[in-house]
Amino acid sequence: MQYGLIGGALGHSFSKEIHEQIASYTYDLMPLTESAFHTFMEKRDFKAINVTIPYKKAVIPYLDEIEEAAEMIGAVNTIVNRNGKLIGYNTDYYGFAYMVKKYRVSMQNKKVLVIGNGGASLAIQAVVKKAQPKELVIVDIARSKDAVDYEDVYHKHLDAEIVINTSPVGMYPKNDAAPIDLRLFHCCEAVLDVVYNPITTKLCYTAKQLGLIHANGLEMLIAQAKYAVEHFLHQKIDDQIIETIYQKLLRDKINIVLIGMPSAGKTTIGRLLAKQMQKPFVDMDERIVAQAGKSIPQIFAEHGERGFRAYETQIAMQLAKQENSVIACGGGIVKYDVNMEMLGQNSIVIYLERDPANLSSNDPTRPLSSSKEAVEKMYRERLPLYLQYSDITVKNAEEPAVVAKNCVQQIDAYIAKR
Incomplete structure (x- = not known):
């Protein structure tokens, strides 16, 4: 594989279609078990790859260099092999920032609830912190020093004004699931969900019915891919391609x-x-x-x-x-x-x-x-x-x-x- 995506289960991925519309290379999807992942990274037999769940943190020990933003976030989703040296980046940050800007979601002085605490969440938390929220609450399955659990959410945080889902809850084929019951969050103004398959998750569907600003992860996926391709090929690409591919994929899917x-x-x-x-x-x-x-x-x-x-x-x-x-x-x-x-x-x-x-x-x-x-x-x-x-x-x-x-x-x- 020269260019492609590694991760766990990749059957739901749109990345191949997106990359091959942005660039002229062949982009392969390579699901890897944990042992196969370590073997793959040790061989370094690729030009550039993207990384998804569950390996965004696990790739870091294999890198020779890591960009400052990715190091600060603590997760990598893009790796370029430059003459045998592996250099790591995080384009999830820029993809999510694009999504926030497009939908004009203001997080300054707002209470923001981020569901999930994995690799994608770390990049999104960095975007949220830069926006200077009044309060940032991280939700995880188990309570920790950095995160509350779902019981805490319903007891203490129903006043959240922005809800961001970075967890896989609601992803195909479990379309009927949502990480929270949004109807209980009476102060909520906007919902952003990184899940892109289905195109409108149950969480976003409820937001739509409630008249809230809502966006799914498809635009973030395309935007982060665009920024990844810039690293892959060492060239700038106009942001307009994000909207062009988004509309085409939406019509096709x-x-x-x-x-x-x-x-x-x-x-x-x-x-x-x-x-x-x-x-x-x-x-x-x-x-x-x-x-x-x-x-x-x-x-x-x-x-x-x-x-x-x-x-x-x-x-x-x-x-x-x-x-x-x-x-x-x-x-x-x-x-x-x-x-x-x-x-x-x-x-x-x-x-x-x-x-x-x-x-x-x-x-x-x-x-x-x-x-x-x-x-x-x-x-x-x-x-x-x-x-x-x-x-x-x-x-x-x-x-x-x-x-x-x-x-x-x-x-x-x-x-x-x-």
Whole structure:
């Protein structure tokens, strides 16, 4: 390997795609066991590497030189082999600083809660300290002289104004986890999460629902990679490339979730949208039928609406771990917050709006759409939920191909503003 990333489990990593968009070299991912890590570092058979969990501290004894900032932080994520000498840097610091600046998060005179105390946390703590907070509280699994535990957080630190997650909690494939219950932090203004897969963690999703400033780790990942490449190649690179790659990765990785009333056209528009965006198409109702082994009317007849919703939530949990798909949901997906919490983690959600007069009211495959009156009542009840959970509203009042094209345009505009 000439250039690449070493660490523990790397199956979730986007680093190869990012580096190969910034530079012309091949960038390899090399997961290493502890014994293999020591052998790898002793051989020094590489030009330049990045280092991730759990080796950001463990690499330091192998270095011949370490930049002042990395030495102060006590963790290294970038190593360059210069004529047999290993020189260590920490670009996490600059990547996180970029994230803070972009989202205009002010930490001066604020109470800042940093969750996690590993290698990434040390760099982030350095950024926070430079911003002169009123108080910096480090949270770790076990209480120590440097960190409080989670019990302390809930007893003494619910007044935190900035919350930063540097732990892997919430990372794929354990998307349903969050390090804290953000709803209890009534003074919180901003949430920054270094996890980037899923694109919106459960922690950031809750922040979004609460109307807080929030950012995930994808931009930090791209920014620190840009600064690492500068060390790798000994050349300056314009910061604009961070935003360019961020928008491209987001478009490539993000799911598009279509919500709306039964017969609003979600499946028809979804198939066209998937074709235009070159993403696989998923129909949730079809997945439910396949998993249950029976039709939707049969599910309702045998298990009632609650039984159907249980299947729906199971499928939502599965799809939350999927990326780069267009997903058409059933009309009642919004009735349970947990469904949208799951689906919203990796997605842009589009409410496909259709005039109630044009909605079907006599479809035997839709047990809840038995009459015009039932559909109108359902529309009144669900409209606030469709608006609450959607990022974009697109009106379905034209030819399906035109509506799908409008969806693509609004998706691109939404991504450009993120």
